[in-house]
Amino acid sequence: MARVLCKGIEKSYGDVRVVRSLDLEVADGEFLVLVGASGCGKSTTLRMVAGLEAITAGQLLIGDRVVNDVAPRDRDIAMVFQSYALYPHMTVRDNMAFGLTLRGVAKAEIEQRVGVASTMLGLNDLLDRKPAALSGGQRQRVAMGRAVVRQPSVFLFDEPLSNLDAKLRVQMRLEIAKLHKKLGTTILYVTHDQVEAMTLADRIAVMHEGVLQQCAPPQVIYSRPANTYVATFIGSPAMNLFAVQRQGTRLVGSGLAMDLDPGEIELLCGDETELTVGIRPQDWRPAPSGSTPDATLQVDVQEPLGSETFVFGELLGANRDLLAGRDLITQQRADSLVILRLEAGFGGHQGPAIGLHIDRQRLHAFDAKGVRLNKNTSEPTLG
Amino acid sequence: MAGSGHGSSGVAPTGWQAMLPHFLLIPVSVITLYPVLYVIKLALSGTSGATASAWPWPDHPSLDAFAKVALRTDAHGTWLFGRQLLNSLIVSGATTVLGIVLACTAAYAFARFEFPGRRAGLLGFLATQMFPGILTLIPLYVLIQKLGLLDSMLGLILVYSTTAIPFCTWTLKGYFDTLPKEIEESAIIDGATRLQIFVRIILPLSAPAIAVTALFSFMAAWNEFVLAYTFLSQEAAYTLPVQIRNYVGDKDVQWSLFAASSLIAAVPVMALFYAVEKHLVGGLTAGGVKG
Numbered sequence: 001m002a003r004v005l006c007k008g009i010e011k012s013y014g015d016v017r018v019v020r021s022l023d024l025e026v027a028d029g030e031f032l033v034l035v036g037a038s039g040c041g042k043s044t045t046l047r048m049v050a051g052l053e054a055i056t057a058g059q060l061l062i063g064d065r066v067v068n069d070v071a072p073r074d075r076d077i078a079m080v081f082q083s084y085a086l087y088p089h090m091t092v093r094d095n096m097a098f099g100l101t102l103r104g105v106a107k108a109e110i111e112q113r114v115g116v117a118s119t120m121l122g123l124n125d126l127l128d129r130k131p132a133a134l135s136g137g138q139r140q141r142v143a144m145g146r147a148v149v150r151q152p153s154v155f156l157f158d159e160p161l162s163n164l165d166a167k168l169r170v171q172m173r174l175e176i177a178k179l180h181k182k183l184g185t186t187i188l189y190v191t192h193d194q195v196e197a198m199t200l201a202d203r204i205a206v207m208h209e210g211v212l213q214q215c216a217p218p219q220v221i222y223s224r225p226a227n228t229y230v231a232t233f234i235g236s237p238a239m240n241l242f243a244v245q246r247q248g249t250r251l252v253g254s255g256l257a258m259d260l261d262p263g264e265i266e267l268l269c270g271d272e273t274e275l276t277v278g279i280r281p282q283d284w285r286p287a288p289s290g291s292t293p294d295a296t297l298q299v300d301v302q303e304p305l306g307s308e309t310f311v312f313g314e315l316l317g318a319n320r321d322l323l324a325g326r327d328l329i330t331q332q333r334a335d336s337l338v339i340l341r342l343e344a345g346f347g348g349h350q351g352p353a354i355g356l357h358i359d360r361q362r363l364h365a366f367d368a369k370g371v372r373l374n375k376n377t378s379e380p381t382l383g
Numbered sequence: 384m385a386g387s388g389h390g391s392s393g394v395a396p397t398g399w400q401a402m403l404p405h406f407l408l409i410p411v412s413v414i415t416l417y418p419v420l421y422v423i424k425l426a427l428s429g430t431s432g433a434t435a436s437a438w439p440w441p442d443h444p445s446l447d448a449f450a451k452v453a454l455r456t457d458a459h460g461t462w463l464f465g466r467q468l469l470n471s472l473i474v475s476g477a478t479t480v481l482g483i484v485l486a487c488t489a490a491y492a493f494a495r496f497e498f499p500g501r502r503a504g505l506l507g508f509l510a511t512q513m514f515p516g517i518l519t520l521i522p523l524y525v526l527i528q529k530l531g532l533l534d535s536m537l538g539l540i541l542v543y544s545t546t547a548i549p550f551c552t553w554t555l556k557g558y559f560d561t562l563p564k565e566i567e568e569s570a571i572i573d574g575a576t577r578l579q580i581f582v583r584i585i586l587p588l589s590a591p592a593i594a595v596t597a598l599f600s601f602m603a604a605w606n607e608f609v610l611a612y613t614f615l616s617q618e619a620a621y622t623l624p625v626q627i628r629n630y631v632g633d634k635d636v637q638w639s640l641f642a643a644s645s646l647i648a649a650v651p652v653m654a655l656f657y658a659v660e661k662h663l664v665g666g667l668t669a670g671g672v673k674g
Contacts, residue, residue, distance in 0.1 A: 052568050073574035085565035089587045099573035146573070 002063035002076070002153035003028045004049060004188060009058035011044050011210075018044050020210040021058070026154075031180050031187045032215075033201035037233070038192060041210040043158055046190045050079050050156050062154060073102075075154075078147035082159040084139045086131040086146075092118075093127040096146045110149075117148040120182070121175070137168045144179065157189040161196060173199060194234050198222070206230045208329060228370035231278045232330040237310065237339040239278045239364065241330065243323040246273045254323060255315025258294040260360060268374045269365045275373065276326060278364035281310070281341035285357045293355030297338060304344065311340040316353065328370040425642035448643035463618060463626075471622040472651070474536050474611075475604035478543040482600045483593060485544075486551030491581055493552065494559035495567075505556075508549035516546060517609060527614055534620040539611060543604045550603075551596050558592035559585065594659040602652055623648040 004026040011019040019041040026032040034042040047053040049060060051072035060068055067075050078099075086095050093114060100110045118124050121141045131139055140160060147155055160176070161169045177200055180187055191197055197204045198218045205215040206229070214226035225231035225239075232238045244253035249265045251258050256277070260268065269275050287293035296316040303310040315338055340356070365373040395401075420439035429445035436442075455463045492498070493505055523542055532538030562585065570580045586593070608624040615621055621629075627648065630641040 050568075050572060052571065072572045077572065079569070079572045081565045081569060083563060083565050085563065085569035087566060087570070087584060089584075098570070098575075102574040102579065146569075150573075 002186060003030075003061075004154055004186065005059075005061040006045070006049075007059040007061070009045070009048060009060060010056045011041070011048060011053060012056045018210050019048070022210075022212055024205055024212060024215060026186055026188050029184050029186055031189065031200060031202045032205060033189045033191060033197040033203075034205050034207060035191055035194060035197040035233075036207035039209075040207040042190045042192075042207050045207070046079075046156055046158055046188060049154075049188060050077060051075050076152050077154045077156055078150045078152040079156040079158065080140075080143045080147050080160045082162050084131070084143045084163075086139060086142055088131050091128050091130055092123060092134070092142050092145075095131070095142055096149050099146065099150050113149045113151070114145075117145045120148065120179075121145045136164050137172060140164060140172055141175070144176070148179070148183070153186060155185050155187045155189075157187065157191075159191050160189075161191070161193070169196075176200060194236065198234070204234075206233060208233075224372065225278075225364065226372050228276060228278065228328045228330050228366050231364055231366070231372075235280055237281045237341065239280045240338050241276050241278050241323060241328070241366075242315075242318075243326055244275060244277055246275065251275075251277065253319075255318030256295045256358075258358060258360075264360055268363060270373060272365075272367055272373055274368055276323065276328060276366045276368075276370065278366065279358055280362065280364075281339045283359040283362040284340045284342070285359070286342065287355035287357045291355075291357070294358045295356050297340065297354045297356055299352055299354060300337065306344060308344055309342050311342060311354070312337045313340075314338060326368065326370075328366070330370075422642045422645060425638050426646050428639050430637075430639055448639040449647070452640050452644045452647060457618060461619060466619055467621045467623055467626050470536060470620065471605060471624075471648070474539045474543065474622055475601050477536070477540045478547050478604040479597050479601045481540065481544050482547035482551045483597050486548050486555055486596070487586070487589075487593065488581075489548070490552045490555035490559055491585060493556045505553075508552055511546070511549045512553070519545075520610065520613060523610070524613060533614055534617050536620075538614055539622070542610055542614070543607065547600045547603065551600055554596045554599075555589065555592060558589055562588055598655055598659050601655060605648075605652055 004024075006022050006024040009019060009022040009024075010017065022041075022045060024032075024045075034045060036042045044053060048055050049062075051067070051070065055068050059066055062075055062077070087098060090098065096114045096117060097110045100113065105113075114127075118127055121144060123138070123141055123145055126134060126138060126142070131142065134142065140163075143160070157176070161172050164172060173196060176189075180200075189196075189200060201218055203215055203217050204221045206213040206221065208229050214221060214230045216224075216226075221230060221234050225234065228241060232241065242254035242256050244251045244256055246265065246269060249260050249262050251260065251265075297311065297313045298316055299311055299313040301312045303312070363374065367373050417439060424439045424441050426448055427444045427446070428441040429443060429447040430451055453464050457463050493501060523545075527533055527538045527542065530538070532541070566584060566588075567580050570584050575583065606624060607622075608628065611622045611625050612628065615625055618626075618629075623644065627641060627644045630637045630644065
């Protein structure tokens with residue numbers, strides 16, 4: 001086992017910088033998930049760690065060794081590809097044994113290791129089949145088995161579940177989690193799926209346009225996003241952003257008008273007067289009748305899901321162009337519909353507009369550049 | 384089970400709709416097969432020659448022409464037919480082996496590596512395929528003569544390879560391009576060297592493409608006439624096409640021998656076709672990567 005350390009790693013193709021000065025450490029035995037939209041440089045980063053892409057600048061260490069110029073086979077890594085990349089002309093057994101055979105491992109040991117891995121992954125009955133005779137899930141398991149038999153110090157996963165259907169993806173996700181628990185090997189895992197990231201990771205690293213946005217445990221990423229990009233990327237449905245002005249202890253703009261305690265506002269945004277607040281869909285409540293609402297939603301669509309109801313609409317008096325003019329980096333279009341996630345019982349609401357209250361403790365505030373301001377958002381409980 | 388055969392294809396055509404394709408295909412088949420049948424008729428007509436009737440079946444079938452062709456000897460008693468058959472096999476076989484061995488490695492390099500001259504090399508190979516072979520006849524003759532390789536199999540093999548290698552390289556490169564790179568990357572991480580990847584992954588996966596390319600290369604050499612006719616002047620050095628042509632002389636036209644030797648010469652190619660037929664459909668890489 002070993003840690004992986006990226007020190008100012010860069011990757012450029014000509015003038016295009018795909019990965020920019022990346023500093024990232026995957027601790028020994030840690031499960032780190034690299035997540036981001038397609039083209040954000042996450043796969044390139046993984047391929048640099050694997051040795052399939054040359055590193056333009058910076059240093060890459062696996063264990064205590066600089067491996068920039070070390071061939072992939074000497075890096076003591078194993079990789080699972082999105083497309084499985086099995087050898088079609090070999091049986092499952094030979095696929096798993098190939099790497100060991102090349103390394104001159106004794107036959108008896110190869111057999112033993114393949115046996116252990118195939119038992120662990122439930123492949124015992126498939127050992128003499130060729131990949132074409134396997135289902136997608138079985139192929140992915142073989143790809144994992146091929147990595148496991150090598151007993152590497154680091155596993156690299158490149159979107160391993162993207163080609164599976166939804167049900168199988170959940171099942172394989174659990175198997176990967178079990179695998180990590182059992183082997184305790186360092187894992188660097190790339191995905192664009194935030195559910196995979198949240199459920200599997202010890203820590204999540206969010207990338208955008210080749211730049212690392214935040215690297216933290218899943219709960220921290222969710223409850224204390226470092227900027228508007230992370231805030232809108234993690235969480236489904238996504239957080240809504242609103243351009244507001246601070247007027248004393250009041251936040252006004254984009255259809256919001258809410259009073260905070262002096263202490264609350266200080267913690268939320270310090271001295272900043274022009275700010276962007278983020279509100280997650282579940283942090284709204286229908287305002288009790290008689291109270292002054294923080295905002296009023298013009299309802300477009302309601303989606304009752306049984307356990308909860310999604311409500312889509314726009315805030316009355318909102319000027320969403322104001323937000324669009326702020327030039328923030330976000331995953332969604334900043335001026336998209338406002339989404340609320342309310343209790344199932346809410347369904348009874350009739351009229352076209354709802355008065356809403358916002359949970360003050362769960363407000364996210366960002367400065368003009370989209371960088372997180374507040375210190376007050378409830379701290380995550382970490383296991 | 385009933386109906387499962389037609390179930391997904393909708394309503395099966397009936398009556399004249401079902402017959403229509405046959406009305407079209409039967410005449411086409413006759414037109415295609417008639418010349419072949421006529422050659423068979425000529426070959427089976429014996430050495431006395433065929434009647435001029437259009438009916439594609441001999442009046443008095445006999446294998447005389449085959450015997451005469453196959454048992455032909457020269458003045459010294461050398462079995463000429465055997466010699467010429469061997470010439471053809473050696474020249475075509477060696478051209479194919481040389482072509483495939485060099486083309487496989489060249490095609491892999493063209494498909495996977497970036498190097499100076501890659502584009503120029505590929506285009507150069509393509510350009511040689513654009514000109515009719517006959518254009519190079521005289522320069523090649525001069526070259527072969529200077530090298531003292533007239534009337535030799537080696538000369539013919541070298542000449543045939545000049546066209547076989549570019550053809551095979553382009554065909555195989557096209558196939559290598561379709562092999563998923565991830566399979567090779569996976570092997571790289573498994574610890575394989577380039578050579579190991581080539582030998583243990585790429586070549587086995589490319590077996591269908593190599594078989595088909597080899598077949599075409601073999602057929603081209605086996606059937607080639609103009610170059611062989613130009614470079615070979617001694618009967619013992621002839622390949623089969625040259626000998627076949629010789630049965631149709633200026634004064635003496637032996638159509639039955641011509642037909643019989645043509646049929647004999649067709650047998651190895653047909654056998655090869657049969658042998659690699661299953662590869663023609665390909666599909667070996669199925670299951671390696673998704674989609």
